């Protein structure tokens with residue numbers, strides 16, 4: 001028998017508890033799919049996150065809206081009774097109501113004052129998102145936010161009701177409903193008289209004052225579009241509380257008040273930059289000194305060559321040492337060690353075809369890597385034997 005679930009949230013968004021009769025119950029891969037004669041549970045839709053809550057104390061896993069207008073409550077366990085007591089998570093619902101109503105107000109201001117259509121909007125109990133069809137300068141956005149908050153503080157009544165399709169023209173809707181919502185011959189509207197009217201089936205506050213506030217915490221322009229992340233009411237409070245925790249921790253670490261955070265952070269960054277420069281200069285000096293020492297051990301064979309062992313800790317300076325050494329005419333220099341790449345740097349004028357020699361040895365030693373005649377690097381497990389054989393070829 002065809003029956004459409006009576007949606008109690010359409011009539012009263014503030015009802016959090018209800019009694020209903022189980023109409024059907026089927027086991028599927030999702031769990032037990034329960035249809036009731038009526039429900040307070042709002043399924044996901046129009047950008048609004050779904051409700052959470054329980055049926056007879058058992059948590060509702062998921063809500064699904066069918067094309068026929070039924071709402072399926074997906075449960076883990078079968079419901080044994082023929083009637084249930086349903087309870088929605090009011091904290092989540094009210095945040096959704098604030099987010100949803102606040103979004104309509106900001107979208108209304110952006111359309112009325114700046115002729116900017118909202119392309120899409122979505123919201124959870126943590127964050128709301130609006131995509132605008134065009135970009136908006138920061139100072140206009142700030143003005144729009146003040147205007148939206150003024151409407152909130154004016155505590156205007158919010159009207160949500162069903163109207164027949166014939167009445168659409170009379171209500172001067174800012175946006176027309178999608179076809180699938182008109183098949184029942186009526187649509188639900190959200191309206192602040194004299195401000196903005198749109199079709200919407202979500203759950204909303206009954207007056208603007210209940211929204212508390214609306215705040216844009218970030219805005220980004222992507223091509224022609226603007227993405228706004230917004231918060232309202234309790235969600236703004238959650239956001240400010242979390243932000244305060246972060247700024248307080250940072251201020252404590254930097255030993256300043258929160259007002260001094262930007263200056264203190266800038267100083268840390270400047271200091272870091274100066275230290276990095278000093279460190280680099282120091283590393284270069286160390287590398288140059290090391291090159292002078294190593295050069296004293298050089299062997300003169302077919303070319304002048306040196307070899308030295310290095311470790312992970314010397315990684316920052318080894319290249320500089322090698323390049324310094326390679327300034328010696330007709331020379332080859334080898335740096336090697338356990339679990340570090342075996343690196344060979346030759347002077348530009350080197351008379352041997354070092355690339356061929358190294359490639360041949362690499363194949364023999366099953367190494368991984370490569371390079372050019374003047375710079376070559378490979379991982380070689382038996383690096384000591386490799387270097388011994390390489391040195392024989394250079395002698």
Ligand SMILES: [Zn+2]
Pocket residue numbers: 100101104190200201202203204
């Ligand atoms: Zn809405």
